[in-house]
Amino acid sequence: MNDEQEKVQDSHVEDAQLVRAFKKSHDIASFDALVIKYKNRVFNICFRFLGEREEANDCAQETFLKVYRALSGFREEAAFSTWLYRIAMNTCKNRISSREYRRKRMTVNPGGSENGEDRGFEIEDTRNSPVLLFERSEKARIVREAIASLDARHRAVVILRDIEGFSYEEIARIEGLNVGTVKSRIARAREALKEKLKDVI
Amino acid sequence: MDCAQIRKVLSEYLDGMLDMETRARVDQHLKSCPGCAAHLASLKATADFLRSMPQVAPTDAFLDEVHRRIDNAGTGWHGIDFRKRTAFALAGIAVVFIAIFTVSRAIYTRSEKLAMVGRQPELSRPETSVIGHLKSESKTEIRASGQKPVVAPEKKTEKMLTLKEKISEPNREGKNITEQQPTTPSANGGEKPGPVIAGKKPAGLPAKEEQPQLITAMEVGSKPAAQISAACAPADEQTAHETPVGLLAYKRASEVQKALPAGIEEDKELERIIVMIPVTLQSENEIRMADRQVAEVAGIASDAEKAENKQVRVSQIATEKRIMDATASNIAAAGGKILSEKQQQDTEILKAVIAEIPAENYPAFLKTQKKISMFELQTQTTRGQQQQKNLRLRIEFKLSR
Numbered sequence: 001m002n003d004e005q006e007k008v009q010d011s012h013v014e015d016a017q018l019v020r021a022f023k024k025s026h027d028i029a030s031f032d033a034l035v036i037k038y039k040n041r042v043f044n045i046c047f048r049f050l051g052e053r054e055e056a057n058d059c060a061q062e063t064f065l066k067v068y069r070a071l072s073g074f075r076e077e078a079a080f081s082t083w084l085y086r087i088a089m090n091t092c093k094n095r096i097s098s099r100e101y102r103r104k105r106m107t108v109n110p111g112g113s114e115n116g117e118d119r120g121f122e123i124e125d126t127r128n129s130p131v132l133l134f135e136r137s138e139k140a141r142i143v144r145e146a147i148a149s150l151d152a153r154h155r156a157v158v159i160l161r162d163i164e165g166f167s168y169e170e171i172a173r174i175e176g177l178n179v180g181t182v183k184s185r186i187a188r189a190r191e192a193l194k195e196k197l198k199d200v201i
Numbered sequence: 202m203d204c205a206q207i208r209k210v211l212s213e214y215l216d217g218m219l220d221m222e223t224r225a226r227v228d229q230h231l232k233s234c235p236g237c238a239a240h241l242a243s244l245k246a247t248a249d250f251l252r253s254m255p256q257v258a259p260t261d262a263f264l265d266e267v268h269r270r271i272d273n274a275g276t277g278w279h280g281i282d283f284r285k286r287t288a289f290a291l292a293g294i295a296v297v298f299i300a301i302f303t304v305s306r307a308i309y310t311r312s313e314k315l316a317m318v319g320r321q322p323e324l325s326r327p328e329t330s331v332i333g334h335l336k337s338e339s340k341t342e343i344r345a346s347g348q349k350p351v352v353a354p355e356k357k358t359e360k361m362l363t364l365k366e367k368i369s370e371p372n373r374e375g376k377n378i379t380e381q382q383p384t385t386p387s388a389n390g391g392e393k394p395g396p397v398i399a400g401k402k403p404a405g406l407p408a409k410e411e412q413p414q415l416i417t418a419m420e421v422g423s424k425p426a427a428q429i430s431a432a433c434a435p436a437d438e439q440t441a442h443e444t445p446v447g448l449l450a451y452k453r454a455s456e457v458q459k460a461l462p463a464g465i466e467e468d469k470e471l472e473r474i475i476v477m478i479p480v481t482l483q484s485e486n487e488i489r490m491a492d493r494q495v496a497e498v499a500g501i502a503s504d505a506e507k508a509e510n511k512q513v514r515v516s517q518i519a520t521e522k523r524i525m526d527a528t529a530s531n532i533a534a535a536g537g538k539i540l541s542e543k544q545q546q547d548t549e550i551l552k553a554v555i556a557e558i559p560a561e562n563y564p565a566f567l568k569t570q571k572k573i574s575m576f577e578l579q580t581q582t583t584r585g586q587q588q589q590k591n592l593r594l595r596i597e598f599k600l601s602r
Contacts, residue, residue: 014564021567029563035264036560043259057259057266064267065274143254161216162251168218187212194247201246 015080023072031071035064038081041164042088048159049092051144059095063088078173085160085174093152139200146196150189157182158189202226204237211241215248525554528570532556535566 015037018030042063047056066087074083147155156175160166168186172179207230213219214227231238260266493510496502502510525542532539537558558566 017568018564030567032264033560033563035267039263040256040258043263044256047257048254057263060259061263061267061270065270068271158251162248163254165252168216183213183218187209190212190244190247193251194243197247197250198243201250
């Protein structure tokens with residue numbers, strides 16, 4: 001086992017301890033520790049998936065709410081993180097289908113205003129950091145739109161692979177697919193993004 | 202492989218997912234095909250670009266917001282169930298209730314018992330010590346109870362054992378707990394039979410109408426009135442013992458009053474005081490210990506029993522200290538700090554530690570702390586805008602089996 005695998009394994013063991021502590025005695029601190037450990041990653045996935053901070057925040061919170069409710073019955077057949085990301089992904093997918101529905105009905109632009117969507121939210125860096133500047137840049141808008149142009153299935157795999165850096169096997173577990181399907185979806189998603197992003201790359 | 206076939210697998214090629222043979226073929230093709238090489242470069246640039254996107258973080262109040270939603274959504278069975286269970290667990294784990302009941306003569310008539318039980322105030326107060334605070338508590342309780350016959354239904358749902366103490370006349374020699382009831386399997390669901398405590402029946406019991414009667418503490422919500430009524434009826438004592446739910450000792454009021462600290466106004470109407478210590482008793486040793494402690498509080502313990510009680514307290518304090526030292530070192534090892542320590546009122550026994558440790562170290566802390574097997578760890582987090590990175594823990598101690 002290499003260092004990276006060992007780290008992942010340790011992380012899984014640690015998660016399992018927290019999960020069991022929660023299941024055994026409803027140790028809220030264990031749940032909190034899991035939230036603190038994964039909130040950034042879950043939020044980031046949601047943000048990339050939905051393209052809006054507010055929606056992402058809402059979706060990430062909803063994910064943890066679902067986790068909280070279901071954790072007692074979590075059978076630990078998969079790693080906690082896999083289960084968590086699956087819930088996050090499904091929550092995002094449900095969200096866009098309902099958003100699209102809403103957009104059709106109300107002709108509201110889900111992208112929102114570029115400046116408005118960041119209002120009231122903090123990110124890790126300070127206001128003038130490159131991160132924030134990037135987020136507000138034209139590039140960011142193009143990336144968001146490019147990702148938003150993908151359907152949910154392709155959006156999910158490319159976010160997990162290229163933005164979050166998950167392995168094909170992990171993506172297959174999260175998405176409940178076989179690795180072959182993951183491969184072909186990633187390939188298609190990249191091809192599509194390549195075309196959309198060629199001006200900014 | 203032609204260009205179309207090659208381009209289909211370039212994404213996998215990029216991620217090193219191709220088998221050796223296919224990979225070699227792609228390598229070969231790329232060397233001679235600038236179009237496919239450019240395609241690959243463009244795919245790689247796309248993937249690299251996506252990978253370079255900055256990580257964004259949620260608001261600092263994220264955890265609080267999650268909890269707010271949990272609380273707001275707590276109308277489902279999950280929420281209610283959990284909250285109840287938490288409450289019960291905290292109550293059951295950290296707290297031993299001590300209640301003193303005063304019962305007037307009126308309770309001797311069954312009809313009055315039935316009538317009164319339902320409307321009496323609940324007197325039991327949470328208290329963490331087993332026995333040490335009884336006296337300080339008793340003042341309040343006696344005053345609160347006044348001259349009314351009071352039966353406080355016990356809140357805890359866990360099964361408890363009954364211990365019946367029959368006290369003979371006030372000046373009878375050899376004050377002791379003279380009879381303890383055999384009990385049926387209780388909290389442990391019958392894994393082991395309820396301990397049967399050998400006892401001797403006191404010689405020369407008082408005349409029947411003066412005999413203290415057994416009142417068994419009841420589980421709240423389990424028709425306390427009817428059960429207490431049944432338990433109070435001498436004919437039904439056996440039934441009551443078959444569903445032991447409380448550790449019960451009582452004696453004549455005059456004796457208990459003598460044992461109470463000075464300053465408590467004497468209540469002439471006081472017939473008996475019932476000391477009820479709901480506990481989850483598992484072993485005979487624990488039963489005996491509780492028995493001795495009850496005897497001491499009731500003022501009927503022999504010197505030997507008192508000495509044993511003292512010894513238990515001393516060893517309890519030593520154990521607490523050992524646990525506390527280990528906990529402190531665990532907290533320190535996790536990069537945390539102890540904010541305050543709480544001791545049980547009037548004792549040196551540690552009740553709780555409030556500590557703050559970095560959240561990322563919590564799992565490791567939990568692991569080491571759980572090795573302190575004699576005690577259970579209860580943690581609660583205090584969440585605040587500024588405390589996202591630290592978990593504030595309240596670690597409560599309680600003897601566990």
